[in-house]
Amino acid sequence: MSLTAGPRSSRESTFDVPGGYGWISFASLILILLGCFHAFQGLAALFNDQSFVVSDARLWVPADYTIWGWVHLIGGIIVVFAGAALFTGRLWARTVGVVAAFASAMVSIGFLPAYPVCAAIMIAMDIIVIWAITVHGAEMKEA
Numbered sequence: 747m748s749l750t751a752g753p754r755s756s757r758e759s760t761f762d763v764p765g766g767y768g769w770i771s772f773a774s775l776i777l778i779l780l781g782c783f784h785a786f787q788g789l790a791a792l793f794n795d796q797s798f799v800v801s802d803a804r805l806w807v808p809a810d811y812t813i814w815g816w817v818h819l820i821g822g823i824i825v826v827f828a829g830a831a832l833f834t835g836r837l838w839a840r841t842v843g844v845v846a847a848f849a850s851a852m853v854s855i856g857f858l859p860a861y862p863v864c865a866a867i868m869i870a871m872d873i874i875v876i877w878a879i880t881v882h883g884a885e886m887k888e889a
Contacts, residue, residue: 770832773878776871777829777843780850781822783868788819817853825850832879840883847872
C-alpha cells in the first residue's frame with residue numbers, strides 16, 4: 747500500500763506502509779490504555795476497598811479486594827509494557843502482547859459482577875487486540 751503525502755510534484759514523497767501497521771499501532775495503544783485501566787482499578791481496590799459495589803462473596807473468583815488490587819496493579823503494569831514493546835514489531839513483543847491481552851481478559855472476567863459494563867468492554871478490547879496481533883503482527887516487522 748502506498749501513501750502519498752501532499753500534491754503530486756517533482757518533490758513528491760511516497761511512504762510504503764504495510765496494511766497491518768495501523769492495526770498493530772491500534773493494538774499497542776489499546777494495550778497501554780487497558781493496562782492503565784487495570785492499574786487504576788488496582789489502586790482503587792488497594793486504597794478504598796469500599797468503592798466496589800459487590801461483596802467479595804459474590805465475585806466469581808472469591809478473593810480479598812486487596813489481592814485483586816495487587817493483581818490488577820501488577821497486571822496493568824505488565825500490559826502497559828507489553829503495549830509499548832509491541833511497537834518494536836519483534837516476535838517476543840507480539841507473544842507478550844497476546845499473553846498479556848489474554849490474561850487481561852481473564853482477570854476482567856473475574857470482575858464482571860463488580861463492574862459488568864467496564865469489564866465487558868475491556869474483554870472486548872482484549873479480543874480485538876489479540877486478533878490484530880495474531881493476524882497483522884508479522885507485517886509490523888516490515889515497517
